[in-house]
Amino acid sequence: MKYASRVPRPPLDGLIDDLYYLEGAPPYARLTLPPPSALLIVNLGAPFRIRAGTDIQTAEYADGCVVTMPTCAWKFGYPLRTRSVGVHFKPWGLAPFLPMPAAELCDRPVTMEQIWGRPAVAELRDRLATADGPQEMLTLLEQELLRRLCETAGLRLVRHTSSIIAATNGAVAIGDLSVAAGVSSTHLAQRFKDLIGVTPKRLARTHRFAATVFAIDPAEPIDWADLASSAGYFDQAHFGHEFRAFTGLTPTRYIEVRRRFLREHPGHVLDSWPLPAD
Numbered sequence: 001m002k003y004a005s006r007v008p009r010p011p012l013d014g015l016i017d018d019l020y021y022l023e024g025a026p027p028y029a030r031l032t033l034p035p036p037s038a039l040l041i042v043n044l045g046a047p048f049r050i051r052a053g054t055d056i057q058t059a060e061y062a063d064g065c066v067v068t069m070p071t072c073a074w075k076f077g078y079p080l081r082t083r084s085v086g087v088h089f090k091p092w093g094l095a096p097f098l099p100m101p102a103a104e105l106c107d108r109p110v111t112m113e114q115i116w117g118r119p120a121v122a123e124l125r126d127r128l129a130t131a132d133g134p135q136e137m138l139t140l141l142e143q144e145l146l147r148r149l150c151e152t153a154g155l156r157l158v159r160h161t162s163s164i165i166a167a168t169n170g171a172v173a174i175g176d177l178s179v180a181a182g183v184s185s186t187h188l189a190q191r192f193k194d195l196i197g198v199t200p201k202r203l204a205r206t207h208r209f210a211a212t213v214f215a216i217d218p219a220e221p222i223d224w225a226d227l228a229s230s231a232g233y234f235d236q237a238h239f240g241h242e243f244r245a246f247t248g249l250t251p252t253r254y255i256e257v258r259r260r261f262l263r264e265h266p267g268h269v270l271d272s273w274p275l276p277a278d
Contacts (some may be wrong), residue, residue: 003269015093021134026078038089045083064112068197073248095195102197170208
């Protein structure tokens, strides 16, 4: 599988973790999406499928999709051969490119056409498909994003507060954040829902889980009770509930799946961000 990525130039670097190109055969048919981030995919190959959260049905996406920060387990199904260009956004980074509040898309992926319109997406896909290699494709996508970048009310507030939440791995009193920002907790929560899709408390919860789960070394023995306590969870049962909510797996099953992935695909390009789904 071929994977290329780079950080975009300013001012996009304040909104985006990286632009990426992905091509080839996925190691597993289904993967879960990694929190806490938003995602935009321009699909150039066969359609892929997503089952979001508690949805029973799996939806198919041909032109691509836009995903605000997930709040629960999603399953992402690649075709046998995949080819796409995409963006890993910071939690607030997608807002300047959306025609609607992010809360309207919470745990509800939409097609690229629904966001930018069919003619614009068709033209972009054509230009990407005929580009001279992955780096030119990333440059074309970066130019499109720069062209569409617009002023977004409340972005500075949400970005600053979100950065504090991220820096503390979610271990911060949300009430203190609104006081420090000089706004009411209601105003802060509404701005977060408009730009990220979730409240500050929910974002903190997501950061705490992400920091905890990605710090796990699956090659070593794990004391789940100690891990839950050190991460600030009320007890091991609370931690187990969060694990199932975010990954769809129990902690022990997650470790089994991760170990199998590492054993069968050592050094794989996808190992650092998505997780194989059981």
